Amino acid sequence: MFTGIIEEKGEVVAIERTGGGALLSVRGPLVTSDARHGDSIAVNGVCLTVVTAERDVFTVDVIRESLDRSSLGTLTEGSAVNLERSVRADQRLGGHIVQGHVDGTATLLSREPGESWDDVRFSLPRPLARYVAEKGSIAIDGISLTVTTVDDESFGVSLIPTTLKLTTLGDRQVGDVVNIEVDVIAKYVERLVARQ
Known part of the structure; x- marks a missing residue:
């Protein structure tokens, strides 16, 4: 994990x-x-x-x-x-639970630089859209991020200066493909509810 x-x-x-x-x-x-x-x-x-x-x-x-x-x-x-x-049992869980089991890929659709952060938008594969929620967590290329906006075909996140400087997302351009992992809890909840 x-x-x-x-x-x-x-x-x-x-x-x-x-x-x-x-x-x-x-x-x-x-x-x-x-x-x-x-x-x-x-x-x-x-x-x-x-x-x-x-x-x-x-x-x-x-x-x-x-x-x-x-x-x-x-x-x-x-x-x-x-x-x-991988996280040790005695460490803080600073981001969210990330399994490292990538659900698919997304394409960087747009990037709007701000004074202190960038707002970026990614495509959202239709089968994964139901697991992505505004203010929920998503992992992009392994980075724990908070979803700022979402619709059936795309989602947005804001990248703070630390993320821009210390990860590959600072260098990603429109058209680049990234790995995404949706929130595992949402997938388990869906499966449990479907069995009822």
Whole structure:
């Protein structure tokens, strides 16, 4: 489990295609500092398992499902990525419950810079629209954000200076594709109610 509070921006240093998947090597000195084989690190919001961790680079296997459902398949050497280690039981939950199980992708539709923040709007895949609520939580490329507006086809968020500076969303442009994970609680509530 993750919180959606990004610990650092990393950099993809190598991608090795393996059958239907890939072996991804990522530079991230902070998240690699205590990483061991089997640990979970979210890369742009996708929970991945550490294969190796040496110096400031860790490697992860990315299966076909993750490549198909997320934007990880579009990464190239040199791509910046958001990184977060899994949360420990004794840590504060600063964002919201993020599983690292990406529900799909969205496209950045518009960006309106403000004095201190940017208002951005993303497409919303129709099957996920029912899980997104104004003032609810959503994870975009692993970043815990509050939904400011929503309709059946798009949603908006505001990006504070810290988010703009310390995550990849500061550099995203109109047309860029991002990973989204909707609130897991909404999905469970829907399933429970449907069984009644």
